[in-house]
Amino acid sequence: MSDFGDDDVGGGRDDVFEEEDVTEFFEPEVAEGDEDQDQLANGEDQDNIVVSGDPSAAANASRTDKSSRDKKIPDEERNTTPYMTKYERARILGTRALQISMNAPVLVDLEGETDPLQIAIKELREKKIPLIVRRYLPDGYYEDWTCEELLQLGHRIGSTAAMTNNERHAAEGDPLLPPRGLTNPFEADATNFSSVATATAAAAAHDHDHDDNADNRTTAQRLRIAIPCLLCFFCLVVGEALLTTPVLQIRENLICRAMFPDLLPSGADLSRHPLCKSNRVQVELALVNGWELTFMLLPSILTGVSWGIAADRHGRMRILQLANLGVLLSLFWQVTVYSFPDVLPLRLVWLQGAFLLLGGGASTYMALLYTIASDISSEAYRATAILYLGTAFHTATLLGGPITYFAMRRGARFAFGLGIGFWVLVLALTTVIPETRSDAAVRRARADALQDDADATKHAWWDIRPLVWDLVRQTRMVTRIIFLKNATLGILLFSTIFSTLGKAGDNLKQQYAAKRFGWTMAETSFLDSIKGAVSIILTAAILPAISQVLLAKFRLPPIIKDWWMTIGSLCMVVIGSACLTAAGSGGVFIASLVIQQLGGGYEFAFRSMASEMVDSSHIAMLFTAHSVFQLVSEAGAGPVLATVFRMGLDVGASESAKA
Template identity: 25%
Template sequence: MRKPSDRNDPDERDHLLRHISETCQTKKTVPKCGRLSPKFLTFMVLLFVVLVEFPGNLAQAPRMRIIESIICRNFYGEHNPRLIGTGPRGEVDEKFCKIDEIQKQFALLKGMQDFFDALPGAFLSLPLGMIADKHGRKWLLVAAYSSLWCAFVWVYIVCAFPSYIPIHWIWFSGAFSILGGGSAFASALLFVVIADFTSDAQRANRFFCVSAALLATDVIASPLSSVLMRHNPWIPISIAVVIFAFAIPASFIMPETLGYQREPEHEQPGTEQEDQPFFPSDNTSDSKSSMKQHILDAFVSARATLRDWRVILLVTSFIFFMQAIESVRLLLLYVSKRYGWPLAKTAFINSARSITCLIVLLVALPSISEYLVERRGFSPQEKDLWLARTSVMIQATGLFVEGLAPRADLMLAGTIFATTAVGAPHLIRSLATSLVEPHQVGRLYAITSVVSTVSMMTAGPILAGLFNLGIDAGSGWLGLPYFYCAVLGSVFAIGLWLVTVKKADEDRDTEDSGSENLPEAPTSTTLGSLSQ
């Protein structure tokens, strides 16, 4: 407690005046959304996820079939024109498109498209993350998802006019990512928004909720896509383009969440000094610093965020997750080639995966989390770490089974087993968030986005190359991409066992010792209500 005579101390008065001045500047820079409840904000994020992911899942299989048919038609146009027109809509019958030469071209085209789509994000994610931390999330969301819709439409246009536009021009869809940072940054930005209004204890569960919404769209979209594809693959793609367009106005009404849990009037002295600006202030002589200086500031900021080796290890684990995600995208092509299934039939695999993911995210993981925290006395950090370790080990095992399976039923079993680890990226993201300061969350997620983007860039060509090697070596080696991902996952699973965090009793001791030395603060219910 301070003595009454201390209240008129000149040093304290100067500090309060400086604090008020900085608070006013903060309010001018970043709009607050403290009047909105976390439940409402979660609903907004979920609505946004549905508008983006439903059309993406609806269009996945038909887009692959259309691209395959274009490659197939071009191939037989040179080698056997008599086969053109054997299909139901004048194209080559799909069964003739499963030969090695066509599938190798298809895999390479897809792998390189993933590379070019991810390329801009590798350079833009960190600067855009810095902007998100300083100026807010909202307008970056608008830019990111508007550019993704433009890229989506570009692929639609190229596929619609194969006689006039070479199919390889789908690679230029990545150019639109220059406007918004690409899909990895857009996804990371949504998780930043969630982290803004969620407490440490609830963060992982909120991440699970968003992933569950994403997967729920797949449960509906994939079977619907399969049914519509039997009539015409252009029907689901056209519907997807229209639905995706609604995500753009939805991004305009998304509220700003930067500073949600850190109202200026409740900040402790010295907090503002920790949150250093990313770019030089307009009031200084360095206001016109060069782009080179801005890039240097970005790397200095990144280095400050990655001071803890545990954060570095957790962030680099997204190398594995992106490779594993790319292996899922390859799954339809892999099943179609190895087991001779038509692409329309393979779409149900996504539904099986999504149903499994929903059960895990909505039932299994929350129940296990509650058990570990309430019954076993785990801290939120301990719980996230333990679940992440187990999940990565399970995923690596499932990937190995996918690559080894000689029959489709065994492959499906391996896929479902690997899918039970769906919460691992969210657990690791939540754990990493708890290891950095609140004002570093945006740049942490931006760094994660850079790692994810670079991994995604390399994943497409690497897995396509391994798939083609498997084709050359024989059907038993078609699972090479999954063996590779299994080995990579095993390496990071070992790394996670090296990470240690504070136990629950240590956290309580730290809080108790810290509270003894803190001055009395005015009682307020505002921050308490925000964290619930």
């Protein structure tokens, strides 16, 4: 009996309820290999798909009876926004970083990088991420976009015109973007990406910096910067041309009067006087000019990169105006020496190099103009912007000769004063150019300045240790950024020495043509006009058209496009130089010169390519370093080319003697 009066066995009078076997509905197990076969049947790999769009439709996609392939919208009928959203960018970088961390094949050159997220960012920058963005629509249908399509089309849209406010609000309300109140965008998706949460947060931070670095200026704002920049470049080159010839004439007259004070009438024109063409006068003139070049190059070589770093940190316009002021002070010093020849010896013009320590001189000025052109243009159109600066340079060079000729007819001092006037005009133009650095670059510069202020210690005014330490620190930074962190960029900059060495031989071409074909020096002057005309057509029309074809038709990334343009330009230079060497007549020589000049876009394509290899906060440092390499090459080009030319004449003479 039990405690309740019932029998323990038998269950009392009530009917015994017998439990029925529970029928469990289990999903049929997927046989090994069936999942892969299903993916192959659908022609896709789910691991390489990033889900976007309507979250409900994406979550229900796997529960529908209809095949996923039947719900795919054909590529030609896709109508969602053809650019990558911030949400998609973060998802892509996080997914790709996870794949790379699991030893997935990497599609870019690592260059020593080991962080999976940084590798993914580099793949995204070079448009080589092998992922597909699947955008689900509310009705369950979806569109597939490759990363390359979204990056290429989005870049083209962004570079064609800036978004208006209405367009921006429409984009923010796009169904492809996550809800505004969603703190974690991955909560809206049924797929679990918790393992890449850290990578996604870092990717979002990178995307924020990417937006700050992007150029969101309107066309009118860009023109407001570009037009004064082009005018500055034009006036600078014309001003340099106006100063060269008058300075030679003024110095020759001053030396001649100093050596023959009793034989020359006062106030007379000495430009054709035979005494002024004597060897004594010409030797002294060559000495003054030769050492002047050395004293003017040294400040730019020693301080050029430092001023470039300052331009990255404190702004382009400030350093640009300081460089302009330094050039004007050096010109005013020349005026002072020329105005008081009885008191100040002519050789005191060598001291004008001291004023170029302020701003780095004309070479730094030109480097900063290239920097401004790089700041206001996107990667795709950077080469075109720099090419237009080249057009302004060649146009000014071509017009500088006639302008100088007519100015010299009114006197050397008038032409010299007109050249100074052009530099004053350049200074006035710089006051209307706004700052061109990106917001991210400004923030980084401010953070660096605050860090330097926090680390700084007070020293006596005569203590040079802080200056030495700053010089060492800047040298280390330049070495790390240009040579160690990116060895390819360092090699490219070093190659500038040899390209500049070749350009320095232009004067020898005239001398070679005069000797080879029996021309006079006056007759060889038309070679400069031919080169100038070809260069203008090249930089204004031919190379910009080639750049757009490579971008639009061949869809090359900007840096690859610039690389091909650089290689093509160098090939034209090599072919033209070989033809010049073998030219047996004047006509063939001129045709060869045209072919060689078609490679004149090398420098501009090179600058554009190099600017894409460094962060935007170091562009000015890069271009000033490039100018320093050019100046070093120019300093040694004269003796080297003169020696080679003399050796060539000796070889030619020996061959003629044998014949």
